[in-house]
Amino acid sequence: MTTHEDQQLDEVIERLTIKYPTVAPAEIADIVRQTYRHFAEANVRDFVPLLVEHHVQDELGTRTGRIPPIPM
Structure with a gap:
């Protein structure tokens, strides 16, 4: 994984954590x-x-x- 991809995946995790507040952030990170x-x-x-x-x-x-995610 490149540093750029690492940063992009961190951003994906952040967006999904906001979008799916009922799912634990650690679980989202694991799935990603x-x-x-x-x-x-x-x-x-x-x-x-x-x-x-x-x-x-x-x-x-x-x-x-x-269940639909929270709109951004």
Whole structure:
């Protein structure tokens, strides 16, 4: 992981923590890091943080019974 990707993932965690206040921040961080590992072999790195965020939102939506997140 590059420093830039690290920073982007921290921003993803921050946004998701705000968006899903009923989920523990540590749990969100764990899910983001696990999801990120699925993209470890991706050749094009530019969109990995965005893809991670979308996958985590899908998972959190499912885990919270599709309760909509707080609008930003």
